Amino acid sequence: MKLTPRLRAIAAKIPTGSIPVDVGTDHCYIPIYLVKNRICPKAIATEINVGPYQRAIEMVEREGLLGKIDVRLGDGLKVIKPGEANVVVIAGMGGFSIIEILKKSPEVLAAIDLLVLQPMLAQDRVRKYLLNSGYMIKDEDLVEESSQIYEIILAVSGNQALQDEMYFEIGYRLFEKRHPLLGRLIDRKLKITESIIKELRKINTKKSRERLEHMEKRFHWLKEAKRNVCQGPNHSSNN
Structure with missing residues (x-):
């Protein structure tokens, strides 16, 4: 099969x-x-x-x-x-x-x-x-x-504990092994996150503002992760 x-x-x-x-x-x-x-x-x-x-x-x-x-x-x-x-x-x-x-x-x-x-x-x-x-x-x-x-x-x-909870978004093991598809995965998540941010900026409620703040943090983290993708993980964990 x-x-x-x-x-x-x-x-x-x-x-x-x-x-x-x-x-x-x-x-x-x-x-x-x-x-x-x-x-x-x-x-x-x-x-x-x-x-x-x-x-x-x-x-x-x-x-x-x-x-x-x-x-x-x-x-x-x-x-x-x-x-x-x-x-x-x-x-x-x-x-x-x-x-x-x-x-x-x-x-x-x-x-x-x-x-x-x-x-x-x-x-x-x-x-x-x-x-x-x-x-x-x-x-x-x-x-x-x-x-x-x-x-x-x-x-x-x-x-196990992560110092940076943004590694829930993309598993840090992928950064450790410098997975060849990691850069493309980050690009896709960046595109989705950017689209969500654009929509949230059209809404003015407390809930949308809180979600917008989270999405913007996520976007900047992903951008930084993309820059460092060839340098290995920028984190610490307790195994």
Whole structure:
């Protein structure tokens, strides 16, 4: 099975020999790839919607993997028992949806060694939630697909603090590794931020002024980050 660049990059983060659960699996591409390529001996896939759940079962059956991939219908990790898996994959969802899934199943997460998260939106909220909930961000990656740049966050249990909270906006691990797509990611965030600022300047309410102040701070931080992108991170963290 050939994965798209985004899914291939996510699959590459799964440790060999681990038992992953892919939340919101859709067509079950990642579990099938991991098991067929003997990266993982077995996997679990969950889906909250009946249609995608049935498609996932059909895909698993077509690949002859019904005994190795367990597809379950249910809400996020609610259909997982503690200890059944040691890696959680949640990809292709908004950041707030990812946070809600994690919040609902603390007993399952207590037995998880690694979170592999790929939020489509609100990446800053995901990073902030992780660091405020007993996790540390072990690594991050960027991948380009169809002119879009996707952010992948790897988190493990631990304590971590950032001196500059603007690194919730763009993970400092990306600066540490001088990721080749980092400059383009910053450019895109600058463009979005500039557009928001222009709209906020047309509104004169207390809430809009407060948001404008935040967006202007964000814009200047991103500009400075772009200037320093080839020099590594300008921050300190406690791991």
